Amino acid sequence: MTSVDKPTTTASDQQRQDSGDVKAVTEAALFEAFGGVRGLIETVVPGLLFVTIYTVNKNLHAAAIAALAVSLLLVAVRLVLKDTPKHAFSGVFGVAFGVVFAMMTGNAKDFYLPGMMYTLGLALAYIITAIAGVPLIGLILGPVFKENLSWRTRNPGRKKAYTKASWAWGLILLAKSAILFPLYWWADTTELGWVLIALKIPPFLLAVYLTWVFLAKAPPPIDVFAEMEAQDKAEKEREAAARQGEA
Template identity: 80%
Template sequence: MTSLDKPTATDHHSAGPEGARADEAHDAKAVTEAALFEAFGGLRGMVETVLPGLLFVTIFTINKDLHVSAIAALTVSLLLVAVRLIRRDTVKHAFSGVFGVAFGVVFAMMTGNAKDFYLPGMIYTLGLALAYIVTTLAGVPLIGLILGPIFKENLSWRTRNPGRKKAYAKASWAWGLILLAKCAILFPLYWWADTTQLGWVLVALKIPPFLLAVYLTWVFLAKAPPPIDVFAEMEAQEKAEKERKAAAAAASAQREA
């Protein structure tokens, strides 16, 4: 993937069958990249995910004050949401960050242990890893459930597009195993390391595993068959039904005349 920011379209089209196939492949990759951008928030979403935790561990490293560090992390999360609301942008990624930080703050304040600021997020990561694996084993890979509506295919890939179902299964396995590997590093550190060590390792592991999982998802889906646009199919069916009724009404009018 060239970028996690919103992709740009190209106006260049090659002539001939080979050029047409190349254009179709390019368009499929662009659509896949755009869907991943929408689903996972792109560069801005990553910044919103990393910044609160980075601020918490930075302040705690300097002054060892749990309350100041927690309040700073929560404040910056709220500011990120406010900026999105002011600009009328999509707020789902920023809101998820606020909830994650809020749970961490509450948990750490209740226990008095600064390391517990990270525990809810770690538990969520483990649960998400298991969700990717379990849903794939059940035949409904989670990444397909997430991206299906964005591709306008809903669940059509389950029964009508086996190539895409296979790609979604591969992508879900990638997400599940990558997140499990991340948990295998973080949970031992939660018990053995101090707050600053855990915090810096966690910040360092925010982006690289995510980028790897998104890249592998893009690779699998870019090679998969195109999605079936079920919304376009429904619109076509509705249009055909209206035309049939109009034709039937016209024929009935002619007979009566």
């Protein structure tokens, strides 16, 4: 094959490749930050088990104990597999708070109340931090992308994407809360439980998808860890050169 026949990489080809790399990295980072498929399962299963048992026998204690037991089992599986247990642990705490609330009041609907309050608080946190110019999604994903807070002052396009994503998360969770809280007062336990289960995954996937869209179109992150390593290497080289000059 002659040099004329050899395929060449054009600027547009390189741009498409870079864009694909950014999208792949963004997708991987989102999966890491939010737990991926297993994280979704760990979020849904305890509540699903609670509402199923309560729907069948109306036994609050049995439903609560079963939900807590399966949460602990999910943590144990993570530990046995030596996988990151943070998402399973967060599920245990959420279920434990729900069990305590429900047991204290004797009202099975209160099993869902801590999670609902958390969702509302998180929605407000996303919106408030976006307004304040320190979008929460950037604080969450910055370390995952190894950019920390560099996006705040050095990467305005990325800050804009994080702000849009935080607004998306906040409004989606706020809409979810607007559906659940009236049901908490008006619906019975099983109706509230099944609606809550139905609203577990779709809003989350929508928020993750919008985050992926915003970040995939944003400038690539600045790897501050690589910068620090380069600075350390350059400093060591200067010190070595200085010692050689003195010798």
